[in-house]
Amino acid sequence: MQTIEIxxxxxxxxxxxxxxxxxxxxxxxxxxxxxxxxxxxKPGYAPFTFDWDDFYTxxxxxxxxxxxxxxxxxxxxxxxxxxxxxTKDQGKTLEYTGNAAExxxxxxxxxxxxxxxxxxxxxxxxxxVDTYGLSMCSAPxxxxxxxxxxxxxxAIAEFVGKEAAMVFGMGFATxxxxxxxxxxxxxxxxxxxxxxxxxxxxxxxxxxxxxxxxRHNDYAMLETVVRKSIVxxxxxxxxxxxxxxxxxxxxYSMEGEILNLPKxxxxxxxxxxxxxxxEAHSIGALGPHGKGVxxxxxxxxxxxxxxxxxFTKSFGSxxxxxxxxxxxxxxxxxxxxxxxxGCSMSPIIAQQALSAIHWITKTEEGKxxxxxxxxxxxxxxxxxxxxxxxxxxxxxxxxxxVLLYHPAKIPAFSRECLSRGVAVVVVGYPASPLVESRxxxxxxxAHTKQQLDFSLDVIKEVGDVCCNRYMLYEEKMPGWIKxxxxxxxKSAQAAVNGKAKPLNGHSKTNGHAKKKQ
Amino acid sequence: xxxxxETKTKLSQKEIDWLIESWEPEPLVTEVMEEQNPLHVVxxxxxNQLKLRGMKDTVLDLSSNDFLGLGKLPSIKENAHKALDKxxxxxxxxxxxxxxxxxxxxxxxxxxxxxxxxxxxxxxxGASAVSSCIPAYSKKGDLLLVDEACSEPIxxxxxxxxxxxxxxxxxxxxxxxxxxxxxxxxxxxxKRDSLQxxxxxxxxxxxxxxxxxxxxxxx
Numbered sequence: 001m002q003t004i005e006i007x008x009x010x011x012x013x014x015x016x017x018x019x020x021x022x023x024x025x026x027x028x029x030x031x032x033x034x035x036x037x038x039x040x041x042k043p044g045y046a047p048f049t050f051d052w053d054d055f056y057t058x059x060x061x062x063x064x065x066x067x068x069x070x071x072x073x074x075x076x077x078x079x080x081x082x083x084x085x086x087t088k089d090q091g092k093t094l095e096y097t098g099n100a101a102e103x104x105x106x107x108x109x110x111x112x113x114x115x116x117x118x119x120x121x122x123x124x125x126x127x128x129v130d131t132y133g134l135s136m137c138s139a140p141x142x143x144x145x146x147x148x149x150x151x152x153x154x155a156i157a158e159f160v161g162k163e164a165a166m167v168f169g170m171g172f173a174t175x176x177x178x179x180x181x182x183x184x185x186x187x188x189x190x191x192x193x194x195x196x197x198x199x200x201x202x203x204x205x206x207x208x209x210x211x212x213x214x215r216h217n218d219y220a221m222l223e224t225v226v227r228k229s230i231v232x233x234x235x236x237x238x239x240x241x242x243x244x245x246x247x248x249x250x251x252y253s254m255e256g257e258i259l260n261l262p263k264x265x266x267x268x269x270x271x272x273x274x275x276x277x278x279e280a281h282s283i284g285a286l287g288p289h290g291k292g293v294x295x296x297x298x299x300x301x302x303x304x305x306x307x308x309x310x311f312t313k314s315f316g317s318x319x320x321x322x323x324x325x326x327x328x329x330x331x332x333x334x335x336x337x338x339x340x341x342g343c344s345m346s347p348i349i350a351q352q353a354l355s356a357i358h359w360i361t362k363t364e365e366g367k368x369x370x371x372x373x374x375x376x377x378x379x380x381x382x383x384x385x386x387x388x389x390x391x392x393x394x395x396x397x398x399x400x401x402v403l404l405y406h407p408a409k410i411p412a413f414s415r416e417c418l419s420r421g422v423a424v425v426v427v428g429y430p431a432s433p434l435v436e437s438r439x440x441x442x443x444x445x446a447h448t449k450q451q452l453d454f455s456l457d458v459i460k461e462v463g464d465v466c467c468n469r470y471m472l473y474e475e476k477m478p479g480w481i482k483x484x485x486x487x488x489x490k491s492a493q494a495a496v497n498g499k500a501k502p503l504n505g506h507s508k509t510n511g512h513a514k515k516k517q
Numbered sequence: 518x519x520x521x522x523e524t525k526t527k528l529s530q531k532e533i534d535w536l537i538e539s540w541e542p543e544p545l546v547t548e549v550m551e552e553q554n555p556l557h558v559v560x561x562x563x564x565n566q567l568k569l570r571g572m573k574d575t576v577l578d579l580s581s582n583d584f585l586g587l588g589k590l591p592s593i594k595e596n597a598h599k600a601l602d603k604x605x606x607x608x609x610x611x612x613x614x615x616x617x618x619x620x621x622x623x624x625x626x627x628x629x630x631x632x633x634x635x636x637x638x639x640x641x642x643g644a645s646a647v648s649s650c651i652p653a654y655s656k657k658g659d660l661l662l663v664d665e666a667c668s669e670p671i672x673x674x675x676x677x678x679x680x681x682x683x684x685x686x687x688x689x690x691x692x693x694x695x696x697x698x699x700x701x702x703x704x705x706x707x708k709r710d711s712l713q714x715x716x717x718x719x720x721x722x723x724x725x726x727x728x729x730x731x732x733x734x735x736x
Contacts, residue, residue, distance in 0.1 A: 046715045048654065069612060073619045075605035083619060108609035108616075115605050125606055129597050132562050137583040143567065144581075146559045170642035176673075177644070182545070206673060230540045231533050243542040271537065274545050305545060316607045318641060327546045341669045341725075342644040343582075348597075352606040425614045 002217075002257060002392060004436060007470050010405045014435045017407050025059030056429070062091045064411035067426055070418075073100050076108035077116040078446040082423055103423040104451050106441045111285040111398050112369050113446030114316025114356050121355040128351040135346045141333075144344030152350045155357050156321045160283070160291060160309070161301035164330075165323035168338050169345040171280060171310035172199045174320030178308065179203030181336030182328065189229055189241040191222065191273075193248050195255065200247055200278060210234060210241075216255070219263050222246065226271045244273035250282030250293035250309075254432050254440065256393020256401050258286065261297045261304075268303070276306040284314025285398045290360050290370040296396070311349070315356040319345045373398055373445040380443050380452055387460050388472025392438070400441040401427075402459075402468070409466045410437050416462040422455045564589055648674035651719070655680045659715040662696060664688065666726045671719060687727065690735045693718070 006014075041047040066085055074081040084099040108115065117125070128148060138144035149167060157165035168174040176199050183190065186208040192200060195216040204211050212229065214222045226244060233240040246268070250259050259277070268275050279292045287295025292309065294301045301307065306324045311317035322332065333339045360366035377398045384391045390403040404413060407428065414426045428437045443452075463469045474482070528536075561568040565586065566575040587593060600620070610616035621639060629637040640646035651674030655661055659680040663671065666687040675682050683700075686692040704711055720731045 044712075046712050048715065050713075068614070069617055070615055071617045071619050071622055072615055075603065076609040076615060077605075080615075082615070105615070107614055110609045115607070115609050117605060122601070125601060126598055129594050129601070132559070133583075133588040134593065134597055135583075135588055136559065136562075136581060137588060138581040142580050143557050143559055143578065145557070147570065150558050170645055173642050173645040176648065180673075185543075185547070202677060205677060227533070227537060231528065231536045240540060241542075243545065272540065272542050274542070312607055312609065316605060316609065318607050325546075331546045331548065337669045337673065338644065342642070348601075349606060423615060 002255070004390075004392070004403065006405060006435065007474060010470060011435065014405045014407070018434070021060055021407065025055060028059065029055070060407070061428075065091050066094060067411045067414040070423070075115050076105060076110055078105055078110070078113070078444055078448070078451060079103070080105045080108070080423070082418065101418070101421065103418065103421050104447075104455050105423055105444070106455055107423050107425040108444075109281070109313040109442055110316065110444040110446060111281075111314045111373055111442070112290070112316075112356070112360065112366075113444050114314070114352075116446060117316065117352075118359060118365065121352065121359055124355040125348055125352050128348045132347040134348065136344050138344060139341055140339050140344040146344070146347040146350065148347040148350040148354060149345050152345075152354045152357075153321070155354055156309075157323050159357050159361065160279075160307050160323050161294065162307060162323035162325070164326045164328075165321045166329050166332055166336070166339070167319055167321045167345050167350070169319050169343055169349075171312050171318070171320040173338060173342065174308060174310065174322060175199035175203040175278065176206065177203070177336055177338035177342065178320075178322045178332065180206040181332045181338075183207040183209050183245065184335065185209065185242055187234060187237060187239070187242045189234070189244045191225055191229070191244060191246045193217070193252075195252055196247060196249060197253070197278065197280070200249075204247070209245075210236070216252070217257060217260065219260065219267065222264075223267055223271075226267065226273060230271065244271075245276055246273050247276045247278065250277055250279040251286065251397050251399060253281050253399055254401060254427060254438070256397045256399040256440075258282070258296065258394045258397050259293055261293050261299050265299055265303045274305045275303075276308065277304050279307060279309040280320070281313055281399060283309035284360065284370075285373060286396065288370070289367075290314070311353040311356075315353045317353040317356065318349045319353070369445040373443065376445065376447055376452060377443045379449075380441065380456070383456050384459070385471070387456070387463065388469035388475070389459075389463060390468075390470045398443045400443060401438045402441070403470070404437045404439055404466070404468050405435055406468075407437065409468055412466050413439050413462055413468070416465055417458060420458045420462065422458045562589065644670040647671055648677060651675060652678040655715060655717055660700070660717070662693065662716070662718045664720040664724075664731070666724050667719060667721060668725045671721070675719070687724075688729055688732060690732055693736075 039047060066087060070085070071083040072080050073083055079102055081100045082103050084097045084101060085094045086097055087094050114121070132146055132148070136144040136146055140149075153165045153167055156167070157163060168178065175197070179200070180203060183204075184207065188207075188209040190204050190207070190209050190211045192204060192211060192213055193216055194213045212225055214225050226246075229241060229244060246264070248259055248264060251257070261277075264275060267273075277293060282296070283292040284290045286293055289295050292307070294304060294307075306322060306328065308320065308322045310320040312319070322329070360370060374396045377400065378395050381391055381393070381395060381400050384400065384402060392401045392403065393399060404410060404426070410426045410428050414424060417424045424439050424441060426437070426439045432438055557567075558570040559567055560570050562578075563575065565578045567578045568575050583589070604618060604620070608616040608618060612621075625637045625639055628639065629635060640649070647670040651661075651671065655678045657679040659678070661675055661678065661680045661682045663675055663682055663684050664687055665684045683696050685696055703709070718736065720736065723730055
């Protein structure tokens with residue numbers, strides 16, 4: 001578990017800035033009470049949002065919203081075209097200038113570079129359009145199951161090392177519709193990492209099971225929660241839980257950390273719980289063969305009960321899969337709403353994922369891409385650490401978050417990088433804790449060394465403009481100031497640990513937040 | 518010691534270890550279902566003729582929901598080819614993080630014009646569009662009046678929203694009116710301000726379950 005040590009000065013200025021923003025926001029709201037703006041609410045109806053519901057959105061997010069939802073006008077390859085927008089009224093309306101800038105893409109989930117298809121993959125996908133049309137327009141249990149989808153289910157099961165798999169049309173819906181499919185027992189316990197993605201949170205809420213949350217990657221706490229749950233059982237029913245399922249992610253998209261799978265499997269074998277690993281970011285990106293977090297650690301896939309993943313990130317496609325034993329998948333098909341009512345995956349998307357899997361397992365270039373992704377991630381991360389940035393995550397993880405902390409640095413970093421030709425993703429509350437805003441880089445196998453070096457130079461320059469090379473400042477600080485601030489920073493750290501990471505259930509994500517199509 | 522009252526005795530380490538060792542979870546799959554093979558696997562679609570696996574001749578498609586047959590038009594297939602060549606297959610990111618492509622925005626503008634509304638939003642999956650949209654507007658404390666025959670994604674959305682739900686009989690406007698009158702009476706009795714509670718009626722235009730249209734003018 002990585003701990004984030006906020007430098008004292010960063011903590012002070014961050015809290016101060018949020019304080020100023022909140023005070024000004026409240027002053028503006030107070031003024032609006034006397035001179036209200038027409039929100040379009042019809043007379044006799046309740047408004048869609050009340051004062052407090054969207055305070056953060058109206059007073060904080062709206063001012064800097066040009067840093068998100070940027071349209072592009074090309075494929076999301078290593079270099080893409082970002083459409084330019086301006087605002088004349090501090091973010092209320094955004095206008096297109098008519099220009100578009102070519103930027104290095106450090107934002108898209110293009111880990112193995114399939115946004116730019118190799119010719120054979122592209123040919124297969126175009127053939128599929130002629131064979132099937134655009135969509136089957138039907139549920140999988142009716143005439144929605146095309147041959148491409150059938151082959152994909154077999155291929156992905158073989159790829160991850162499981163007996164059978166079921167695919168879904170959308171990555172988010174895989175968790176949202178897949179989890180209630182097999183967790184319908186109300187006497188079941190779900191223990192979920194507190195930084196799990198909102199699709200898992202929504203899926204768990206759709207079940208009737210009890211949900212408990214453990215601190216991110218804190219396996220000691222997980223063990224305590226499991227022990228207490230087994231010993232004291234379900235307090236509402238005063239009987240033991242029928243089963244315990246622990247849900248974790250392979251790579252956490254905002255932290256860049258890789259799951260410590262051997263540790264979790266050791267706990268699983270000792271306490272007999274079931275394990276569900278969400279490999280949305282790790283499939284294709286981790287491991288010497290690209291087979292995800294099991295491959296990375298050398299753990300047998302039989303030790304994980306359910307492996308879930310998405311095709312959106314490493315395979316340049318869309319949709320997701322759940323892979324497990326034959327009985328499990330058969331039961332999931334009968335009980336999952338996606339199989340019975342949802343529209344099945346489009347055969348074009350299925351073919352793209354199928355051809356991508358074939359490419360990375362059977363061709364030399366595919367294997368070379370996996371190796372290049374790991375090299376690029378490690379190189380990029382090491383260079384950023386050398387340049388003095390506070391970088392999170394593990395070495396081979398293709399997700400590289402760098403801490404910003406300060407709310408004003410969120411739009412500043414994003415805009416400055418864009419003006420210099422690098423497109424980045426900045427993340428604020430509620431996708432990350434309030435004071436731990438960050439910029440998150442996604443490395444791709446398609447990035448060349450020149451592109452990475454160019455981006456690193458730009459990031460270093462912008463880091464100086466935005467003053468977020470915190471490790472560098474720590475090094476250069478005179479000793480007496482360091483020891484004075486050390487005592488201050490310990491209390492600041494305690495304050496941050498107390499406030500910034502709530503553990504009462506999952507936090508409400510999906511502000512300028514997370515992925516999964 | 519009163520035997521009717523609950524007592525919480527502290528367990529010894531030995532008892533805790535014994536409880537942990539003796540706990541046996543149920544199997545992950547409690548009911549072993551027969552392999553739910555899809556009814557038909559489609560190998561090829563030619564217009565409205567389907568070639569199914571294991572059958573020599575093609576069959577007429579009376580199953581899929583492609584009502585206007587637009588998915589099979591050659592001009593649309595050609596545009597799909599062009600889009601795949603220009604933009605690739607996947608968007609490689611959510612809408613907030615450079616997953617918004619100019620065609621998405623163009624499509625939303627055209628859709629809003631077609632539907633006669635101010636703006637429109639597109640989602641990648643129909644079922645999760647509904648189940649995400651309902652909790653976005655209706656929160657805890659709000660009221661939802663939902664038709665009984667509404668499909669499963671609507672029910673998921675309604676459950677996720679944690680709002681108060683009343684189901685009315687399928688397409689029965691009298692039942693809906695009765696429920697609404699009861700709620701208004703309740704309002705006056707409990708002095709609840711109707712301007713503080715968002716109220717929605719959720720129904721389908723054309724019901725998937727029964728094939729009927731909703732009585733929109735009365736509604």
